Amino acid sequence: MGCKQCGECCKWMAVSTSLPKALDLQWITLRGGFVKNGVVFLPCRCTALGEDNKCKAYDSRPHICRDTPNDMTRKMYPDCCKFFEEEVKENADL
Numbered sequence: 001m002g003c004k005q006c007g008e009c010c011k012w013m014a015v016s017t018s019l020p021k022a023l024d025l026q027w028i029t030l031r032g033g034f035v036k037n038g039v040v041f042l043p044c045r046c047t048a049l050g051e052d053n054k055c056k057a058y059d060s061r062p063h064i065c066r067d068t069p070n071d072m073t074r075k076m077y078p079d080c081c082k083f084f085e086e087e088v089k090e091n092a093d094l
Contacts, residue, residue, distance in 0.1 A: 007053030009068050013044035 016039050028035065033042040048057040055061055 005053045007049055010046040010049040010053075010055070010065075011043065012041045015040045015042075 018038070025035065028040055028042065031042060033040060035041070046055075048055050048061070050056050055065070
């Protein structure tokens, strides 16, 4: 199992917060964002993400990038992240 290079974790800024107020939710939605599991996601493509979904600064990427994907990724990132796809399939076979 490994990263499927879908690039989703590099296309969104995720901010853990308390559930936003209605006005905040409207602001988030108008900017193409959404809230999932108490986390606010805003579209914010990393400038180092190439068109092929590979990091152009891989060798010098920040620690937060080196630590992704992880268990927090499972909770925070959009459903289209493919990293845990094989694990879900394996558990379904049990």
